[in-house]
Amino acid sequence: MSDDVQDATTRYLMYGVLPGWFVPGLADWVMHRRTAIEETSGTKESVIHSMMMTEVGLPIALTLLCEVNPLLLSVQLGATAAHEATALWDVRTAVRGEREVTPLEQHIHSFLETLPFAALASLMCLHPDQVRSLLRGGRGDPRAWRLVPRRTPLPSGYLAAIAAGVAAFVALPYAEELLRCARAGRRRRKARRREARRAEEFTKGRTSS
Template structure:
């Protein structure tokens, strides 16, 4: 099955639709409650354990221990988590998107295991950091589970091979999320994930350069 993108004109027309997705804030409907928890709970709160993990790396002087190699692994994990999140936010959830989400969740778990293996013996991994890791590892699976429940028809289609004409295409949502929500979430992720881990990688790279310069 070939993966195809819709023509740019069709994609642009999809983004121009004015009927942005509105999530009822007071509805007790199960679907509305699940969508609220996913959009306003799981995704924004992902930043909290991410910042806490960054702080634990800083406290244990990652730049003088496992260094750049571990910090690069952290960047890889952020990418593994970020790509499916962006797809789920801006594209219609179909078998292609669900497959990417599932594959990314598995890859993230494997990379997290490698990350701990890499750090063990090189720097102190405190019990509280291990507990933080448990949140970071389960959140991708939580997001995938809620997305799958909200799109059970697409899950069924995926397991049947996705024979529909748009099952393996990236297409814009019929009812896009509001620009305000996307901007707020992007700002939260940039301030709480991208900047701290970019600072960590820069600190590790500078420390490695300093060590190389001090060697005879």
């Protein structure tokens, strides 16, 4: 691969794919809010969303900080597969919880599902030697199955900007969603307990009379 192509692919990953993940992630949170997730599928679906963010976020963090090698590629492949399986679980949970998943939200999901594949494919094109090493089981490379810090760390300003973007567009919105769902769940449980007590008191009153 020529230096120009390698530099262009690296810039595409750093300044295109990774920041681009924030937009559909935030848009999906807006869709959940508009369809009142706290009153339908509730905390269960919100926890699944947190799982999906972790499945994407962990390999991203490792890639930003570590050299690409068979171990890192294995983590990325495993996380991508887990993310797809969790995405299926997510939609099933939403439908069973009677939350409306609109066509617009489904279209947003398509971006969230394809971005990990796009990033992984680009990374594998950048590091074909490590892909070959992975296929050989890392034979002959003593660092193949260890996390190795980057020889040339990414700029600290870039890392800080990505961390701020993750906090602002992913962590905070989805933490708010989880908290909102948990509060709504507590309110419903309290309401059910009050109804149960009223029913019990009514039954006792009729029995005593």
